[in-house]
Amino acid sequence: MNRKSITVWSAIAVAILITISAAALTSTEAIKQRQKAMEGVRDGMMALGAIAKKEKPFDAEVVAFNATLIADNLTQAAELFPAGSDQGEVQTWAKSNIWESTDHFEELLENARQAAIEMQSVKEADAFPPALGKLGNTCKSCHDMYRLPKN
Numbered sequence: 001m002n003r004k005s006i007t008v009w010s011a012i013a014v015a016i017l018i019t020i021s022a023a024a025l026t027s028t029e030a031i032k033q034r035q036k037a038m039e040g041v042r043d044g045m046m047a048l049g050a051i052a053k054k055e056k057p058f059d060a061e062v063v064a065f066n067a068t069l070i071a072d073n074l075t076q077a078a079e080l081f082p083a084g085s086d087q088g089e090v091q092t093w094a095k096s097n098i099w100e101s102t103d104h105f106e107e108l109l110e111n112a113r114q115a116a117i118e119m120q121s122v123k124e125a126d127a128f129p130p131a132l133g134k135l136g137n138t139c140k141s142c143h144d145m146y147r148l149p150k151n
Helices: 003-052 060-078 103-121 125-146
Strands: none
Touching: 003 060, 003 125, 060 103, 060 125, 103 125
16 A cells, blocks of 8 residues: 555545544534433423422412423424434433434424423413423323433
């Protein structure tokens, strides 16, 4: 092999390694960002749960704020499941079937987002439990199918 061939093959090898490293970084960053978005959803649900458990009084402004927080984070999360982000340098609880059933996963995620949007308009305490139930059930249906349990 002559020097020119070695240089060409070396350049190809470096390009491949850079591409693989960039893909891993993208995957890892997607995992980190979606976990952060889901933590925002969790935080909003915890605040709403405190109202449901009567640990906090019903307050339409608090409900609207947390429902908006949830909807916004679900909107962000919807963009954070690119192909290949089922693995990375950090733990993910996303099941691999997300990428096998993308349309169904996206439908469930959108259902949860819509339930959060609907909850933003809850102004009366009597309307709160059914709206929270709907939101909780949409989240649960997605978790049951597409999320690994955290141990």
